[in-house]
Amino acid sequence: MKKTLFLLALLGALFLSACASSVELGSLFTPTFTLTPSLTPSVTQTPTPTETLTPSPTDTETPTLSPTFTTSFTPTSTDTVTPGPSPTDTRTPTVTRTPTRTRIPTRTRIPTRTPTITLTPTITNTPTPPPPQTAILRPGLLSRVVSPIQAEINVTPGEDGMVRIELIGEDGRIIVRQVLDYRNYRGRSITIYPQIxxxxxxxxxxxxxxxxxQDRFGRTISLMSVDLVLLSLGRAEIYPPLVTQEPYIVRFPQEGQVVSGGVLWISGLARPVNSSPILIELVGESGAVLSTKLLTVEPPSGELSHTPFEVEIPYQVNASTPVRLTFRQEGGRIPGTVALSSRVIVLEP
Structure with missing residues (x-):
């Protein structure tokens, strides 16, 4: 009986201490959750609220005493969650690279070529060679003609006002001779259309x-000719003219020039009408030839229209003497002068 009472008393004491322990353990194991603010880097400057988890009460297993006949009570160890900082949704900070301003490369101007000033030589226009003093425009060289010949001629009438037209056969005979009166046009260049x-x-x-x-002394001022083929029957074939520029251009002496000293120096340009030499003559008013000189001139080449020449002609006079300086060439198959140009100068001793 005493033994039973002792056990009951012991059990009661244990019960009371268990209650006290339960209270202390409950107070000890009551988790306290402290809200710890988590700094989350935000991408923008607007603060983003931190998501905080509200702590839930942790179920703590409270040991209960079962009336057992065990001499000691070993409290069962209960795994409890150690209170710590509240788990927060920590976002991994995103590294935002601030774009650096990239400089746009400026266009480097390509150096412009500075134009080099080149001195262009001034082109001095060479005077266009004049047309012949007398020009046969129609018919041209070796045209085949039938009677009558339809001619076109540029001419300046002579000092007597006359224009002489001659058709010479291959044996030298005169087939036709015409003397046309243009005294009203003396000193003027005209175009005539004679029928021959x-x-x-x-x-x-x-x-x-x-x-x-001719001049008033009967000396030839100018002469121009063209070789033709005369047909008694058939059809005419007309070709363009061959001589369209003055064959003999004299630079010195000029018209009316006075020359002295016994030597006449001549400078000029020539475009020969055939391969024969140029015959230079000093013809007096009486028709007498005071001096003569043969000049061989090569045909012009390249861009030249005429070939330059220089020549000296000796002369002898006792007094001031007007002469006609003539340049002419002879024909080949048909004898006679084929082209002639002239001017008047004065010779002095």
Whole structure:
């Protein structure tokens, strides 16, 4: 009986201490949750609220005493969550790279080429060679013509006002001769259109058509000619003119120049009408030739229209003497002068 009472008393004491321990353990194991603010780096400057988890009460297993006949009570160890900082949703900070301003490369101007000033030589226009003093524009060289010849001629009438037209056969005979009166046009260049009828015995014959002007002394001022083929029957074939520029251009002496000293120096340009030499003559008013000189000039080459020449002609006079300085060439197949140009100068001792 005593033994039973002792056990009951012991159990009661243990019960009371267990209650006290339960209270202390409960107070000890009551988790206290402290809200710890978590700094989350925000991408923008607006503060983002931190998500805080509200702590839930942790179920703590409270040991209960079962009336057992065990001499000691070993409290069962209960795994409890150690109170710590509240778990927060910590976002991994995103590294935002601030874009650096990239400089746009400026365009480097390509150096412009500075124009080099080149001195361009001034082109001095060479005077265009003048047309012949007398020009046969129609018919041209070796045209085949029938009677009458339809001619076109540029000419300045002679000092007597006359224009002489001659058609010379291949044997030197005069087939046709015309003297046209243009005294009203003396000193003026005119274009005339004469018709030149002819008769030949053969079916065809080579002939020379020439136009001549004279001064008051009967000396030839100018002469131009063209070789033709005369047809008694058939159809005419007209070709363009061959000589369109003055064959003999004299730079010195000029018209009316006075020369003294016994030597005449001549400078000029020549475009020969054939391969024969140029015959230079000093013809007096009486028709007498005071001096003469043969000049061989090569045909012009390249861009030249005429070939330059220089020549000296000796002369002898006792007094001031007007002469006509003439340049002419002779024909080949048909004898006679084929081209002539002249001017008047004065020779002194």
């Amino acid at each position: 009828p002819f008769e030949i015995q053969a079916m065809a014959e080579t002939a020379r058509l020439q136009v001549v002007t």
